[in-house]
Amino acid sequence: AQKITQTQPGMFVQEKEAVTLDCTYDTSDQSYGLFWYKQPSSGEMIFLIYQGSYDEQNATEGRYSLNFQKARKSANLVISASQLGDSAMYFCAMREPDSSYKLIFGSGTRLLVRP
Amino acid sequence: DSGVTQTPKHLITATGQRVTLRCSPRSGDLSVYWYQQSLDQGLQFLIQYYNGEERAKGNILERFSAQQFPDLHSELNLSSLELGDSALYFCASSPSGSGGAYPGELFFGEGSRLTVL
Numbered sequence: 001a002q003k004i005t006q007t008q009p010g011m012f013v014q015e016k017e018a019v020t021l022d023c024t025y026d027t028s029d030q031s032y033g034l035f036w037y038k039q040p041s042s043g044e045m046i047f048l049i050y051q052g053s054y055d056e057q058n059a060t061e062g063r064y065s066l067n068f069q070k071a072r073k074s075a076n077l078v079i080s081a082s083q084l085g086d087s088a089m090y091f092c093a094m095r096e097p098d099s100s101y102k103l104i105f106g107s108g109t110r111l112l113v114r115p
Numbered sequence: 116d117s118g119v120t121q122t123p124k125h126l127i128t129a130t131g132q133r134v135t136l137r138c139s140p141r142s143g144d145l146s147v148y149w150y151q152q153s154l155d156q157g158l159q160f161l162i163q164y165y166n167g168e169e170r171a172k173g174n175i176l177e178r179f180s181a182q183q184f185p186d187l188h189s190e191l192n193l194s195s196l197e198l199g200d201s202a203l204y205f206c207a208s209s210p211s212g213s214g215g216a217y218p219g220e221l222f223f224g225e226g227s228r229l230t231v232l
């Protein structure tokens with residue numbers, strides 16, 4: 001069964017610095033997709049970035065980028081130039097390969113940006 | 116705004132009671148997913164419906180049930196509530212089960228926060 005592991009329950013970063021949030025996954029499938037979502041204190045889930053297993057380039061979306069290392073089965077989120085508004089929970093998720101296309105989530109990392 | 120609407124946003128009830136959470140997916144989305152997020156936990160998949168039919172089931176308790184109606188809105192029914200059922204319940208939708216811009220992309224509602232006292 002697929003599994004997502006986020007080993008950092010909490011992290012601090014200084015404003016304007018970059019931070020990397022770790023995510024490793026376990027799957028035997030060749031085709032899969034990885035997502036990162038942000039959950040601010042208000043609770044909503046905000047989609048940040050997607051990486052497909054066959055994508056040759058690491059995904060980037062503004063200040064967010066993915067450090068995708070397929071052989072290591074890791075998809076770490078890099079946030080550049082951190083802002084106070086980046087303080088939130090961050091979840092890594094993987095798409096299930098069956099017809100449901102449901103996502104399975106990691107336990108999350110709570111990021112706190114210090115001024 | 117994801118386009119997914121969940122009601123109520125907040126609900127406080129007592130143990131042993133029954134509640135119904137409602138979800139309206141994005142216009143045209145056929146697939147609805149329900150997730151449970153307990154305090155400081157990740158999201159746990161409960162159940163998925165596609166065009167009115169149950170498609171996938173996760174760790175959903177027997178006290179919980181769901182359905183998707185012909186107009187594609189969905190309801191999650193929670194009965195015989197226990198303290199441990201207190202959680203944020205998310206509904207998410209996707210166009211055809213295969214995602215939006217990305218395969219598997221889900222569009223989440225803002226959640227229904229259930230507190231059982």
